[in-house]
Amino acid sequence: MGLDMYLFSAPKIDGMNFEDVLLANGRFHKLEEGDMLYERLKPYIKHFEEYGRKWSSMLEEVAYWRKANQIHNWFVENLNNGTDEPVFTVEVTKDQLRELYKLCIEALTKQTHPHEQLPTRPGCFFGSIAYDDYYYKEIDRTKSIVENLLKNFNFETHYLLYQCSW
Structure with a gap:
């Protein structure tokens, strides 16, 4: 158990918005060959295998964090209207990513009053809320990502898209 955080890539499909793509990703495995929606999604479906487990998805993981609650807090406050839920998915724009990058640079450069740039977020199994080496290591890793x-x-x-679970 704990705070797991992901960034995923999802294809933009003509005639479908962000929510439509997410909904379709959850439904395509219930569709059959020849179904109009399945045929539309088929070029975007990727097949994965890891640790002997196979699955298909239109989403592809591009980043992963574990218990980096300061980064999670930024996503909650800036992309999910301050509402932290055990599982949520939100779109991340390039401008929002630029803002996170800027804050990572500031936190790493100043290293005084880090709670002003990227405050920690307490939570059940969210990890340490101390402004210690792990805090800065995760910010540096986030900056690189x-x-x-x-x-x-x-x-x-x-x-x-950003997705978390805890």
């Missing part, structure tokens, strides 16, 4: 996404992620053809 976000920097890579800003350089390489195609926001024109894909949605970026």
Whole structure:
């Protein structure tokens, strides 16, 4: 148990908005070959295998954190209207990612009053809320993840989404 956080890539499909794509991702495995919706989604379905487990999804994991509650807090406060739920999924825009990157740089550069840039968030199994080495290590890791996404992620053809579970 604990706070698990992900960034996923989801394809932008003509005639479907962000919510439609998420809904379709949850339903395509119930559809059959030849079904109009299945045929529309088929080019975007990816097949994965890890640790002997196989699954299919239109979503592809691009980042993962565990118990980086300061990063989770930023997503909760800035993308989910301050509402923390055990499971939620929200779209992340390029501008929002730029803002997170800026805050990571500030927190790493100043290292005084880190609660002003990226405050921790207490929660059940959320990990430490101390402003210690782990706190800064996760911010540095986040900075690298976000920097890579800003350089390489195609926001024109894909949605970026944040998902958590705790």
